[in-house]
Amino acid sequence: MSARDNILRRLHSAPQGKPVLPPDVNGFYATVRSRAPTEDRAQRIERFCEKMAFWRGEVVRVTRGNWAATLQALCVSKQVNTLLYGTQSPYAAALEASGIKGLKPYDRPVDEWKTGLFRDIDAGFTSTRGGIAETGTLIVWPDAHQPRLMSLVPPIHFALLDADQIHDTLFDAMSAQGWSDPSSPMPSNALLISGPSKTADIQITLAYGAHGPKELVVLLLVNEEEL
């Protein structure tokens, strides 16, 4: 008998006990929501910014018209000499036209340039799939064009977030975006990111830039009047 069979046999032969009904997660969150004051878009954006700031994420409000120029200015002020980006991402053209110096495409497998990625890149730019207001969180969905390590290895992570895509809670985000919908299966890797990497492992003293980015800068896409 294999280990698998033995384990499953032991589990199956255990007393069943009273059957437990499936939990009503949806109902739970509906109740929570019905008790909380409803938030409008402006309040939700405000809450996201406040929470993200709590995690030491920097939020810069931008518009569709000026985000690339803002990023260019940020790169200058943060002395970013090489900015990693995804060539075929929907934002590539705008980046390439922005005049950012040291734009570096992530255009080949990491195995071919691992040392370069770790040593020579100052910042990475990725888009996001959305945000979560309750916790100040980015939803990052890496793919072939915007690989996983872009938001991890470079010391600065710039992330573009569309304010239309900010949800109240993680549960709301996964329901609205259909994460468990079998027709659009989960990607190899999906991420929630709340601030730069950190640790409190030495004498519970908080330190930023543990293994991942030391800085997280969110470019928050809003309408002109919300700037």
Added chain:
Amino acid sequence: MNTVQENTQALKFIPASEFKNRTTEAVSDQHLRQSFRGAMDFLMAKRAAQFPDLAAFEAQRGLAEHIRKYSLSRLPDLLEQLERTLTANGIQVHWAENAEQANALIVGIARKHAAKLMVKGKSMVSEETELNHAMAAAGIEALESDMGEYIVQLNGEKPSHIIMPAIHKTKVQIAKLFAEKVPGANYTESVDELIGIGRAVLREKFMTAEIGLSGVNFAVAETGTLCLVENEGNGRMCTTVPNVHIAITGIEKVVEKLEHVPPLFGLLTRSATGQAITTYFNMISRPRQPGEKDGPQEVHLVLLDNGRTQAYADEQMRATLQCIRCGACMNHCPVYTRIGGHAYGTTYPGPIGEIISPHLMGLAATHALPTASTLCGACDEVCPVKIPIPDLLIRLRGEATHDPRPGHAPLVGQGAAKSTLMNIVWAGWAALYTRPALYRAFGWLATRFRFLTPPVQSGWTVSRTPMKPASRTLHELVARRRSGR
């Protein structure tokens, strides 16, 4: 970097069976007690700030308990479903009944890839299987990359807390350790600089390691997704940079649906460190796909039993497996706070360790652990999945001293703490308390001959004054008062 050799030699292995001796040692270590007291006070305050509304907290943990109970009620089916979805996603699933099997599987995978270095994200299950020893024996370096784990490994120790492994160390101790053990590191007491040293050393290792190992916080059966919770980013490094990722988890960590994760995740981080969320929540569903430029080419999951099916087989003790390893029970435990994590000599210290270790290691080695509780119930009050820890402690104390009750299979080490002397004492006690005449006679003798009480009374007088009967029994005193004398 230090070599594999040094790591294994320096490891201070402490058998769980010598628990009582170590507690004495631990409570007299002022330094250690201050470290833990300070850290636990801090963590308790941070957690409390996350749950300002008690009714809301009760509702949340009611749901979390329900989710965990539901998942466990369907455990074998969910494991099979998980295996199907993961396999369909391209993740290889392995099963291990015990630590040796799990380690052999992992060593086998590492050998197949001719690996020399494995970087490890935080995984308490790999501590449980003592994977690092097995890797060292196979000539493969296993390097911890969580800052706390890195520190304790550098010092040849084990974690003293499941969430904050190096909580027993002060920054001065860590400063000395780094200056001594990390080549090229200068002495510094700045926490930022110390973290910077660890970051630099470990980044080199992430680049060269062939294998990355991680634990799992939740495994989602419906989508075939492994979820990892962390702040540092080392977990993401271990699961993304090396060519092979091996995840290891206890069989109890599976949930049915993705929507079951948010309530558990929200309570886990709030209960553990008082954070509303961690920096990273890492959801892994498949290895690198064609066209993708990074991520491991191979992903493996090792499902470990190691005594969990024993807890599962008993309807009461099954609740032990609801645990989401937040560590809140230890943060709030008056015993843990005084003796620290190492005294337990087990992978999981504190209240959760006292109820899970007997299943993982057998009662023979662990029967003293469930006695390390005042049954104050603090753990019960804070546990985000409502495990009735005090009830389970009492149950295990009993199982350690008697044969299995009818209809129950014996636990490993059942009755290991049986003692003839104790049985005689209890039989005598029962006889006295059920026979009024005998009871009165005993009371009369004990009070009249109280000058005969020995001044040294076995374990009692080690740290307490001797017990001595009063000069008259309570019955006599009450009777005297009633008669107005």
